[in-house]
Amino acid sequence: MNPLTPVNPATVSSPRTDDHAAGGEPFLQVRDLSVRFATEDGPVQAVDGLSFSLERGRTLGIVGESGSGKSVTSLAVLGLHDRARTSVDGSIRLEGAELVGADEARLRGLRGSRMAMVFQDALTALSPYYSVGDQIAETYRRHTRCSRRAAGERAVQMLSLVGIPSPQRRAKDYPHQFSGGMRQRVMIAMALCCDPDLLIADEPTTALDVTVQAQILELLAEVQQEFRTSIVLITHDLGVIAGIADDVLVMYAGRSVEHGSVAEVLTAPRHPYTMGLLASVPRLSSAVDVPLKPVPGSPPSLLAVPGGCAFHPRCQARDLLPDDLCSSRRPALVAEDARDGRDGGDGHAAACHLGTAERVAFARRTVEPSESNDTRRIQGTNR
Amino acid sequence: MLRFLIRRTLSAALILLVVSAVTYLLFFALPSDPALLACGKQCTPQLLATIRHNMGIDAPVPVQYWHFLVGVFAGRNFGAASCPAPCLGYSFVNGRPVLQTLLNRFPATASVALGAAVLVLTFGVGAGMIAALRRGRAADKVAMGLALVGASMQIYFFGIVVRYVFVDQLAWLPLPGYTSPGASLTGWAGGMLLPWITLAVVNVATYARFTRSSMLESLSEEYVRAVRAKGLGPWGVYVKHAWRGAMTPIVTMFGIDLGLFLGGALITETTFNIPGIGKLAVDSVADSDLPMMMGTVLAASTAMVLVNIAVDACYAVIDPRVRAL
Numbered sequence: 016m017n018p019l020t021p022v023n024p025a026t027v028s029s030p031r032t033d034d035h036a037a038g039g040e041p042f043l044q045v046r047d048l049s050v051r052f053a054t055e056d057g058p059v060q061a062v063d064g065l066s067f068s069l070e071r072g073r074t075l076g077i078v079g080e081s082g083s084g085k086s087v088t089s090l091a092v093l094g095l096h097d098r099a100r101t102s103v104d105g106s107i108r109l110e111g112a113e114l115v116g117a118d119e120a121r122l123r124g125l126r127g128s129r130m131a132m133v134f135q136d137a138l139t140a141l142s143p144y145y146s147v148g149d150q151i152a153e154t155y156r157r158h159t160r161c162s163r164r165a166a167g168e169r170a171v172q173m174l175s176l177v178g179i180p181s182p183q184r185r186a187k188d189y190p191h192q193f194s195g196g197m198r199q200r201v202m203i204a205m206a207l208c209c210d211p212d213l214l215i216a217d218e219p220t221t222a223l224d225v226t227v228q229a230q231i232l233e234l235l236a237e238v239q240q241e242f243r244t245s246i247v248l249i250t251h252d253l254g255v256i257a258g259i260a261d262d263v264l265v266m267y268a269g270r271s272v273e274h275g276s277v278a279e280v281l282t283a284p285r286h287p288y289t290m291g292l293l294a295s296v297p298r299l300s301s302a303v304d305v306p307l308k309p310v311p312g313s314p315p316s317l318l319a320v321p322g323g324c325a326f327h328p329r330c331q332a333r334d335l336l337p338d339d340l341c342s343s344r345r346p347a348l349v350a351e352d353a354r355d356g357r358d359g360g361d362g363h364a365a366a367c368h369l370g371t372a373e374r375v376a377f378a379r380r381t382v383e384p385s386e387s388n389d390t391r392r393i394q395g396t397n398r
Numbered sequence: 399m400l401r402f403l404i405r406r407t408l409s410a411a412l413i414l415l416v417v418s419a420v421t422y423l424l425f426f427a428l429p430s431d432p433a434l435l436a437c438g439k440q441c442t443p444q445l446l447a448t449i450r451h452n453m454g455i456d457a458p459v460p461v462q463y464w465h466f467l468v469g470v471f472a473g474r475n476f477g478a479a480s481c482p483a484p485c486l487g488y489s490f491v492n493g494r495p496v497l498q499t500l501l502n503r504f505p506a507t508a509s510v511a512l513g514a515a516v517l518v519l520t521f522g523v524g525a526g527m528i529a530a531l532r533r534g535r536a537a538d539k540v541a542m543g544l545a546l547v548g549a550s551m552q553i554y555f556f557g558i559v560v561r562y563v564f565v566d567q568l569a570w571l572p573l574p575g576y577t578s579p580g581a582s583l584t585g586w587a588g589g590m591l592l593p594w595i596t597l598a599v600v601n602v603a604t605y606a607r608f609t610r611s612s613m614l615e616s617l618s619e620e621y622v623r624a625v626r627a628k629g630l631g632p633w634g635v636y637v638k639h640a641w642r643g644a645m646t647p648i649v650t651m652f653g654i655d656l657g658l659f660l661g662g663a664l665i666t667e668t669t670f671n672i673p674g675i676g677k678l679a680v681d682s683v684a685d686s687d688l689p690m691m692m693g694t695v696l697a698a699s700t701a702m703v704l705v706n707i708a709v710d711a712c713y714a715v716i717d718p719r720v721r722a723l
Contacts, residue, residue: 093627095623095626095627099534123629123630123631124629125629126626126627126628126629127627127628127629127630128629131627131628132624132627134620134623134624134627136620139619139620139621140620140621140623140624141621141624142621142624142625142639142642142643143621143643143717143718143719144639144642144643144716144717144718146718153628153630153634154628154629154630157628157629157630157634158629189718189719191718191719205628
């Protein structure tokens with residue numbers, strides 16, 4: 016086997032983003048990010064050596080089960096982790112400026128203005144005690160120091176931008192007076208009110224009805240188009256990723272296990288975990304009595320991450336590899352092309368010991384004959 | 399808001415009616431006979447009957463209670479003594495309508511209650527906030543340690559020790575007692591200082607611990623994290639948002655305590671000899687002055703009921719979700 020050359024994270028991002036090469040660093044670059052925190056049961060490594068980059072106006076989807084470190088990553092980017100109990104290593108650079116270890120006052124200035132966050136459940140993420148207009152205006156005033164009146168007008172303007180009917184009147188309402196979808200729109204309006212360059216959306220549609228989900232995703236896509244906002248979209252829903260992301264990063268037990276463009280990863284997954292996730296998505300095309308195919312087992316406790324490849328206890332492709340390989344050696348995140356000694360440069364990388372031949376054999380085994388069409392179909396559903 | 403106030407006033411009246419009925423029945427089940435006490439040594443059956451009639455205790459208890467209720471609105475006469483409406487009874491021990499005495503005593507009780515309430519809120523909530531924000535660190539441990547010591551204190555112990563050390567020995571504090579603030583503001587504050595401190599020390603602890611846990615809960619709310627994500631600084635995060643969420647349970651508890659204080663801080667007033675409603679209650683028990691006892695009980699329940707209406711109104715101000723209810 017060829018030497019496993021670790022990939023430069025910059026080349027992992029999809030080829031379409033390579034236009035930054037001339038201008039220097041990508042807009043957001045995360046390198047070797049590790050987040051550890053102390054819990055009562057011992058230290059937890061929530062994120063382990065994560066690297067990715069994101070260009071202006073593009074969307075990176077981060078997928079994984081709960082506890083895979085998705086949300087911790089987003090909190091670390093904003094510097095919202097509990098500083099007393101968490102240690103963050105590695106580098107997070109926003110337009111070349113280092114955020115890891117930056118002082119709180121500087122981060123505070125960036126939060127809400129340059130980088131904003133949309134939380135999963137707007138009902139808990141909006142304060143029940145202030146009107147939505149006040150909450151949006153508060154953010155705007157914090158960063159612009161404008162008059163109360165101007166901030167109030169901005170709030171109404173933002174509510175109208177995200178499609179809230181009669182915004183002037185609704186600005187005076189409290190979060191509990193809105194429906195779930197409208198509340199999430201308010202949340203997005205609040206995140207966007209200072210025109211941020213980076214929007215981190217942590218499961219923005221999970222708490223919503225399916226029809227409303229589609230509307231919210233559409234809104235995010237529109238916003239991105241209009242303001243060239245870069246979006247990090249955290250989700251466990253591959254349908255959502257297929258709908259609006261350009262690139263996708265699959266996380267497992269705090270590590271990146273697969274990374275590449277959406278088209279590559281969803282149609283030709285290289286990690287057995289990604290394949291499992293794709294196979295577990297219910298299809299409208301399959302017969303009603305076909306049971307769902309979940310990824311067997313459950314995500315590992317971060318207190319005791321399995322050695323070697325963290326996924327090996329649940330991996331169904333293990334029998335294709337020598338006995339101890341998966342449990343003893345941790346696979347590096349490498350591009351297929353690097354592994355084969357070629358330089359394809361499509362940036363699609365996976366952290367798996369499977370070689371091309373074994374992978375193809377395994378994929379044929381897990382994914383039913385008609386399945387490759389279906390992955391395209393998921394992509395279609397959320398467009 | 400108006401409908402709310404009307405509804406609450408009606409229910410308050412009902413509560414007071416029930417409280418008065420229950421106390422009436424309870425007190426008349428007591429074995430002591432006020433007429434016999436008033437009659438004195440040279441008592442004749444005839445004299446006793448006259449006294450009973452004048453006191454209005456010769457009728458059956460339900461009828462007596464009815465007379466009491468009528469008296470509240472129409473006033474009553476007890477033999478030669480008259481008790482103008484609203485008559486809450488007439489004290490034969492001190493020869494005055496009960497209400498008049500209660501009103502005379504109320505300023506002292508209110509002084510103790512309000513001063514102590516201000517201290518309790520300032521220091522209790524302050525210490526609790528600091529402890530919550532410095533969770534697990536030295537400031538938290540010191541604040542909570544002191545809170546535990548304070549909570550273990552008894553007024554009659556702590557008050558007397560403080561009085562002995564700071565008034566009698568060191569003479570740093572003036573002698574406790576009540577002076578009308580109208581007569582001398584400094585005299586009033588000086589005399590109240592010790593009762594305030596004592597009542598506050600004992601209660602501050604509860605508020606510190608309560609505020610701490612309420613703040614910690616509020617700080618773990620998602621919206622507080624969202625406020626940080628908006629770039630707000632400590633004032634916005636901790637005071638404007640987290641504290642707002644932590645307030646409701648503290649206001650509830652404060653309502654109960656203020657109600658209790660205003661109904662007369664029995665032990666504090668007795669310990670420092672403050673002529674308030676609490677002291678009056680204790681004295682009227684000692685004198686077997688039934689109408690006065692009832693008066694103090696009613697005063698305490700009225701204070702409680704009124705403060706709770708105020709607290710409910712506060713909820714609506716604090717939490718917009720309550721307004722819809």
